[in-house]
Amino acid sequence: MRRSRAAVGSSVFLALAPGTVAGLVPWWLTGWQAGHGWLAVRLLGGAVLTGGAVVLVHAFTRFVREGLGTPAPVAPTEHLVVGGLYRHVRNPMYVAVTAAICGQALLLGRPILLAYGLLAGTVMWAFARWYEEPALLRTFGAEYETYRRAVPGWWPRLRPWRGESRA
Numbered sequence: 001m002r003r004s005r006a007a008v009g010s011s012v013f014l015a016l017a018p019g020t021v022a023g024l025v026p027w028w029l030t031g032w033q034a035g036h037g038w039l040a041v042r043l044l045g046g047a048v049l050t051g052g053a054v055v056l057v058h059a060f061t062r063f064v065r066e067g068l069g070t071p072a073p074v075a076p077t078e079h080l081v082v083g084g085l086y087r088h089v090r091n092p093m094y095v096a097v098t099a100a101i102c103g104q105a106l107l108l109g110r111p112i113l114l115a116y117g118l119l120a121g122t123v124m125w126a127f128a129r130w131y132e133e134p135a136l137l138r139t140f141g142a143e144y145e146t147y148r149r150a151v152p153g154w155w156p157r158l159r160p161w162r163g164e165s166r167a
Contacts, residue, residue, distance in 0.1 A: 001068050001078060009070040010060050017072075018056055018093070021120055022100040030110045037109030045106025052100030058085055059092045073135075080140045080146050087160035093122045095126040128153065 001009075009105025043046040062084045063070055071093060085092040105113030136144045143164075150161045 001075065003064055003068065006064040006067075006069050006075075009072060009075045010064050013070050013072040013075075014056070014060050018097050019098075022052070022056075022097045022104075025116065025120075026101060026104050026113055029112050029116060030104075030108055032108070033110075034107075035111075036109035039142060041106050042109065045103045045108070047103070048108055049100050049103030051098040052098075052103055053081050053090050055096035056100070059096065062086060075133075076139070077137075079143070080136070080143055080147065082151075082163055083162070085156075087151065087162075088158075089156040090148065091124075091128055092156075094121070094128060095154060095156075099126065125154070 026098050045049030050140050060071065063077055067079050067081040069075055069079075089095060098117055101113055101117035102121060104113065105117060133148070137148075146162060148162070150159065150163060
């Protein structure tokens, strides 16, 4: 896949999938109406939300630059993505989406978003565990198995993994 097609496909998928999970559904649950909360908690929420958004964009960019594909199962990468933040955690997109939802919960003072974040995180974990991991193992074999053994799925390692990267 050409990088330009990968970029367009990834942008569309970013708007549809994380845009729905971390944008449309939280809006539907809250109408972006803030509850009550301490300023420090709101500021923390803003920082967590911003961090989640930055990580999400970085992860999508890695799929285009390094993987020559998209995160969408219908247009997967040609290469296993193991660079950038993927050297610290295998699922930075899911961690980022969950962080963005939890950041919104703190920023808006809306506990319903914490419950929704837990539900969304559980669904993403199940999808990664029972669909993505077997699919990556079938597609990339020993390369993915080596990566999977070295890099945790959900809690980032402090020191980056020093395995192979394409970009």
